[in-house]
Amino acid sequence: MGLDTQKVDKRFEHGLSVTYRKYSHYPIASVVINVMGAGSHSEPVYQLSHLVEHLVYMNMKSQAALIPDIYISAQTNLDSAQYSCRLPAAHAAEFCHWFQSACQDPAAFTEQLMAREKKAIRNELNKPANSCHDMLPDLGWAQGTEQDWSAFEALDTATVQAACESGYISSQLHIEVAGDFSATQLTELYQVLETLDVALKGEPAVAPVRRETVQQPKLILNKERNLVGYFCEVTTASRNSYLAMACAHQLFHATTPLSLYHNLRFEKGYIYNLIRAYHLFQGVGQYALFAQVQPEQAERVLEEVEAFFSGSGDALLDGFLPWAAKKSLSSQMLAMEPLSEITKRASQHYINFHLSMDEKQFYQYLSDENLEAVYQDIRRNYFNQNIEVVKL
Incomplete structure (x- = not known):
């Protein structure tokens, strides 16, 4: 379409x-x-x-x-x-x-x-x-x-x-x-x-909340020692946290030992898949990632995830960001996407930023010409992190 x-x-x-x-x-x-x-x-x-x-x-x-x-x-x-x-x-x-x-x-x-x-x-x-x-x-x-x-x-x-x-x-x-x-x-x-x-006219509502600060990244191992959860918040100067999160998630699954998924799934055999959740709230992206694990491997998975997000990510970004950007646009299925998904995404954008979403400008974020900005956004939000590690 x-x-x-x-x-x-x-x-x-x-x-x-x-x-x-x-x-x-x-x-x-x-x-x-x-x-x-x-x-x-x-x-x-x-x-x-x-x-x-x-x-x-x-x-x-x-x-x-x-x-x-x-x-x-x-x-x-x-x-x-x-x-x-x-x-x-x-x-x-x-x-x-x-x-x-x-x-x-x-x-x-x-x-x-x-x-x-x-x-x-x-x-x-x-x-x-x-x-x-x-x-x-x-x-x-x-x-x-x-x-x-x-x-x-x-x-x-x-x-x-x-x-x-x-x-x-x-x-x-x-x-x-x-x-x-x-x-x-x-x-x-x-x-x-x-x-x-x-x-339905009424008294004007209070100004919408837009947060200026983000929470510290967090990594949790549950009491049963069968689930590792990671969380961070994502911001971009271009109000494009949604696509930054989508692109980062593809990057974490790249077919290379450098990616988190490939390392945990194919190199180490610790997991079957990674489960993700991300959305926008008060103008900030919230990203969560989960790994279901065997209790005896929980500590090692915790260490691997912490090491991944504490590292620079440069080699992964240098080698696979163009692929991840194209994969992200493909996953949005723009040619086949129903109008209901378009109005839903545009609604999310307006609710968070109180601005009408310009579709061309929105997807231009992942264009080849803008990949340096995407590189910096993902690196700043996901890598070199000081992560709070919690064992419940």
């Missing part, structure tokens, strides 16, 4: 912003409504943001029930709530109208619906234990509000509706739209968004 052929940014009177990306000859559009600040990181009551998201989503879903070719989903992140839809461009304006209606409809916040969705959230979060996920808080990964099911169960309709009214306001809304819209369809969408901007 490639990159967008046109990008239009628009901001309405009360702060609602929208970015339209044109992709010619694409039959299905993608729309993502981002409610910034409506995430789990700073909510006053455990799972309050999640409950609001469920109630708004279920109301929207009921409005779309009789229309074919529409797929709606929603999720609560650390720093936002997102409502996503894959649909024909002709229905994009309707999707945004359903969102406004759901936010303002008292029927979305009844005791009966709340009781049902509280059970649904408990079921959703009742997942099998995952040792990698369980280690993330110890490593320093950003977390939501501390678990408190009693406080969650005590939430009443007035509190939940008030949270929606105060958090779901125009100045906190950014909408990503991608597809092949006619001029009439785009005009109709903007008209609905202008109405939404007025309907």
